[in-house]
Amino acid sequence: MLSTNDYHSDYPNHWCPGCGNFGILDAMKSALAGLGLSPEKILIVSGIGQAAKTPHFLQCNCFHSLHGRALPIATGAKIANHHMTVLVSTGDGDCYGEGGNHFMHAIRRNIDVTVLAHNNGVYGLTKGQASPTSMEGMQTKMQPGGVIVGAFNPLAVALSLGAGFVARGFSGEGDQLSNLIQAGIRHRGFALIDILQPCVSFNRVNTHKWYKDRVVPIEENHNETDLIAALRLALGTDDRIPTGIYHRMESPSYTDRIDKLKDKPLTDHRYRPELLKALLND
């Protein structure tokens, strides 16, 4: 039996005291322990940002890559060795800003990775500029007159792209979040968990309390396979923010669709000169 301690990293944490990232980190540990996935079976890929530092603070294999590029790195790694459990720790700027194009196309590929998008509505590491998910009107040092563009709705976009697993968590609801992460990892295919997370240093609008007042678990009778129902939830216009699984529907993941990956991962193939000789003598 694995416990959350098995994921403890000695590397000192960099986050601000009170940051929502800690809740996400705890939920990740408990989810991994819950699934019995030992550190050496896990690869966590991240971009750049506060969220993207996560894999340093856990025991795991880690690729802390470039701002915005976690998903293509994860995609390449998963194709090379689809026996790995691949998680992506990313921020709202990382995933929906710089990495927006990869976000869309990773969903189209249905690559079997679980994306934990630490959505704090702000660029934390670069000190508080608006992010794609910042609410309209939010003032920052860089946007002193308030944000004038519409907020990015990751769930609606993922749904419209055909994502098979779309969920929303909140860093302040650890148990629920741990369950969502477990469900996301278990889902064979692309899984998005957009996690609402207060940034105590820079986001003065979406505070812990602000979220607490708004998050509500999705109603029991919600049909996870009904795409339009999921879109309605995601586009919902009242104040409430439903948390839980919006949509879940499996279809073969990218690596499941490639015949030559049926037997074993690409990494496990041997170099076979005879194959090349056949081509060279063609």
Add this chain to the structure above:
Amino acid sequence: MLSTNDYHSDYPNHWCPGCGNFGILDAMKSALAGLGLSPEKILIVSGIGQAAKTPHFLQCNCFHSLHGRALPIATGAKIANHHMTVLVSTGDGDCYGEGGNHFMHAIRRNIDVTVLAHNNGVYGLTKGQASPTSMEGMQTKMQPGGVIVGAFNPLAVALSLGAGFVARGFSGEGDQLSNLIQAGIRHRGFALIDILQPCVSFNRVNTHKWYKDRVVPIEENHNETDLIAALRLALGTDDRIPTGIYHRMESPSYTDRIDKLKDKPLTDHRYRPELLKALLND
């Protein structure tokens, strides 16, 4: 009165005989004439591809830019001089592949440009690789086993991002297309017209006939302001492809939201040393 001849360009056309682009070009000319917009009032920005060559084949101001980058170029130009009528001629690879991130964020900005996405389900200029909108299973030289990822649904994505004008046209329905383009240009804010277009050289699946058999005008009673209804249309699972305006709802465009652009375009401001002196002496 302007006629379509007023947009005639002497520059020789590069497209293959029978290409759907010709229908789009004709519809553009008739739409511009219909709106009485003379060539010197129009800027057409394009990326790179067959579609992106369009502005050479018309009389207009033209910025034929980089693959995927038409939208940021158009955004910058529109901010500099919002009195221009800005159109974007782009391909499915240009707009939804290389340019996918800009597509999403231009919609969020609600920048007042009209995007004509020549959607031929293939990379034409580079000789027939799959594009983001290629249908699953479509075989190409580069995808000999058929496309294994889901097709990109531009309308659903645009809707989920809050686009104010979302329409679908077909190169084979010139009058309707001309009307859509006029409506798109009249719409103050971001307007997407995804235009189905046969590529006679490389797309053997979505032929002119294939489209003819499937396109149907959107029913009269469709409510253009109902987002969920528009999404239903866009996600529709039967064989029919509705053409027309899926969704239309105005809100202030990007340049409308910037106070200092109220009086005149940025280009028309004079350099005023006194303003700088005040700052320097601060």
Add this chain to the structure above:
Amino acid sequence: MTVDISVLIGGEAGQGIQTIGLLMARTCHRAGLYVMVINDFESRIRGGHSFIQLRISDRPVHGPTRKLHMVVALDERTYGLHQPELTEGGLVLISKDHADTMAQHHRYKMVDFGGVAKKAGSSILANTVAAGTSLALLGAPFDLFENILKSTFNQVEEKRLAQNIQAAQYGYTAAEDETFKWSWPWAVTSPKGRLVDGAQAVAFGALAGDCRFSAFYPMSPATGIIQHLVDMAQTVPLVIEQAEDEIAAVNMVIGAAFAGVRAMTATSGGGFSLMSEGLGLAAITETPIVIVNAQRPGPATGLPTRTAQADLQFVIHASQDEFPRFVFAPGTPFEAFSVTARAFELSERFQVPAIILMDQYLNDSLFVAEESFEAPETVTSYTAADDLENPVGYRRYAFTDSGISPRALPCKGPALVKVCSDEHDEEGHITEDADTRDAMVAKRFAKVAAMRKEIRPPEVIHAGSDILLVSWGSMRGAMEEAVNQLRADDINCGGVHVVDLWPFPDTALSEILEKVTQFFVVEQNQSAQLGQLIRQQTGCQYTDAVLKYNGRPMSAGEITDAIKTKLR
């Protein structure tokens, strides 16, 4: 007496060491002293260990120093790390009682900054207390500091100002039973010029260059430039847009410039990498744009909050194929100001992209700039919108002797403007013709001769010396200080400072370098990039290189030590 005092203020990120530094710097500046504030920050928002170095002098100072006279330690770690660096006789000011854990070879003074602050009204005043104690120890008159507090907090409620003054007072009081060896009698004169960081200087320069549009994606250490622009944009016709990524940023800038406004973006190396393709677009469409690359150590993410000069060869060669461009690397805030304004003017005049190489050290450090930052009375426009004689026959890329074609603006007159990233004919249409291609390459390169004339020759100090130190960009201050130190040690040494880097000032540099027996390049990179360029462009081979690339700015002392070793 000569004052040259260095104070280190250290603590965790978020503790406000920057506030302390700024208050002290302003006070010194107001007194007519020269001052510098240099950051050493980690890439995090809270915790860890960060510090600033405050250098105060009655003579101009333009670089960091290794000498340390006072340490203001907001945490124990600062004491542990920096106490050993103190000059004999130096003093540590510490915020709490850590006497047990401290070595005793340096004097320290404990002040309960937080506790004192609470007495004044709130623990957040601790920084004001610390600044007060430090200033008191330096001998600064209290009313000077009080005035600084008044002007710093003139926007806040009176109560907060009063509390700050109270806190300052307590800070002063706390210093009463302590003396500081290098304390000096402050003769308050009028301020020497402007207290400014490189980032703000670039922003000023952009406005002096009539910048109307900027698009950016946040990236340290470039963000400061944009932040200053944002702060100033309230009153000037300047629109700033945060893009979704750097690719969008550079292309927005190109679009805006094409439509007729001067435009710029600022980024660091990673963003510049992503902008490389756009740079080529600006070049082939002959659209004037300004890109600031505020350098930091790489590769890739590297050390995000630290300094480097390692992108010189990259920016000169960036983007596929070849085209003329300007590359500048200012060495001081004033140079940053004037080079930026020039970059806008030259970029528009020659219809080529201009790149400005800044770095974290120059961008983030505060300097006293004595030169006056003047707003030009007029800004020349080089566009041809109004006076086209034959709009129907207008050709955006008409062949001319200078290589510069009349540039009309779209939708500003009857001429249709067509630009194209493919190789094009004079009208701006795609061409496949070999002769047209040859002619268009020749047209673009025809500009170089005139561009060269705009390149200002490197500045030389102590011309005629046997040995020269050669540096570029932000190394100027430390290099010049090193030259003077070496001369003081009887080494017949001069200095060369290169700001205008491309088109390369080959003739000017050859003339300078061919005269000396030895020259040393001084750079913040691993491979002596300027040295390599000099060899490539002039054939002169540098004797040796003084290099540093760990992200911390090089001091004059480091240079003199290295040179002395190399000369031995």
Add this chain to the structure above:
Amino acid sequence: MTVDISVLIGGEAGQGIQTIGLLMARTCHRAGLYVMVINDFESRIRGGHSFIQLRISDRPVHGPTRKLHMVVALDERTYGLHQPELTEGGLVLISKDHADTMAQHHRYKMVDFGGVAKKAGSSILANTVAAGTSLALLGAPFDLFENILKSTFNQVEEKRLAQNIQAAQYGYTAAEDETFKWSWPWAVTSPKGRLVDGAQAVAFGALAGDCRFSAFYPMSPATGIIQHLVDMAQTVPLVIEQAEDEIAAVNMVIGAAFAGVRAMTATSGGGFSLMSEGLGLAAITETPIVIVNAQRPGPATGLPTRTAQADLQFVIHASQDEFPRFVFAPGTPFEAFSVTARAFELSERFQVPAIILMDQYLNDSLFVAEESFEAPETVTSYTAADDLENPVGYRRYAFTDSGISPRALPCKGPALVKVCSDEHDEEGHITEDADTRDAMVAKRFAKVAAMRKEIRPPEVIHAGSDILLVSWGSMRGAMEEAVNQLRADDINCGGVHVVDLWPFPDTALSEILEKVTQFFVVEQNQSAQLGQLIRQQTGCQYTDAVLKYNGRPMSAGEITDAIKTKLR
């Protein structure tokens, strides 16, 4: 008798000139002749004007020629454009009667290719007719051509093959009443090596380097490489993914390489620009990847379907800050094959990125490669997954003398693998420490000494000559032919061909160049990039440069003319 015949086949894009060229090339190759096929295509799918040049010789040929003996004109435009280029006595084959509009100084022969083809069954057989007539005029035995048709169309239905043979027959018949001045008696021997283009050679090389994954975004002229990989991927454990953009492509490749497979991408300059940041990521994480940049003229979109060698300085300096990398530029298909395989091996061995510079000319042209392309019996793996003695203490970036740390793979054993794009410590965690930074930079650069040993010295022909022509990459063939022409004209001239470009072979080149009185660089760019590098790295200054940059490959004749002018 010596055969050296050049046939130009021109028409609109989409008319199938490539088919004609390929059929003829295969026939010549089968006969034991040397042959080249060089494309001159526009960036469009139908219409316009495109042509290929077929060079046929009984001696090895490796470059284009300006001499033209026969023109096969599928449209009037081809006649108009290329008839004037014909050598005295040359012949034009034209598909229709344009006699009225044609100047009469060259002989022409009309064949109604389309009409004849219809007689054979379908107008699409016109290309076979044209190939038949052309081959007949050259004197090629019919049964040879028939065999080529049989092997070319062995996958199609019998009826189509029969029709093709019929069409060929008619084509031969049409030639009966005409003679071609340079027709020669074909002595059919066995084929000399392999008929192959550079793109396919790279693909073969990738497989010989055990490439398992490739991600790409289509871009001319790189797409051909990926197309060949896709065609071969049916039988080997190789997965190829078309990415959404080049940024995704390079990062997917990095991800796959990190996870343990050899991986590559191929693009052209624009895509390479976008990959610059990823290149730095590979470098700082020490992940082995191979990037092919198939060069074309720029800036920006430039001339998408044409050739250039203008990205050399760019790829050497691309990405922020500095790091070791390999850069190779093969000159022939065989070099492309072997260099690609080496690039995979060296990249993995040294854990550094490797860049291969191809160009449109080398990529798309067909050559006869006489060397044999051998699949290696084994491919060494340099990963350390199985034999880690102390998995718990595993440190991905452990300091070693060689700078190369044991590279374990993620999820392949108990060792946890951590990599990071920030500067990092031995474990792969973010570091802010100045000493660790210094040590990590030193570690990465420590590899250079051993990397240098892997760099093969430039190849010299006619060593000991007074004058040297120096070229790199695809200029090899034309340069060597020019050297031989110049020698035939009594100019004491040799040649130097550089394939391994970075780390720069400075010692080897200095030794070669210091011996000669004059050397000329021969390059397809505007600024003599290799010349500049030579000066920078060796101090040797080239006498002059022979440069061409209009997108068309340089021929030996152009080089000799230029050299003679410069020597005069």
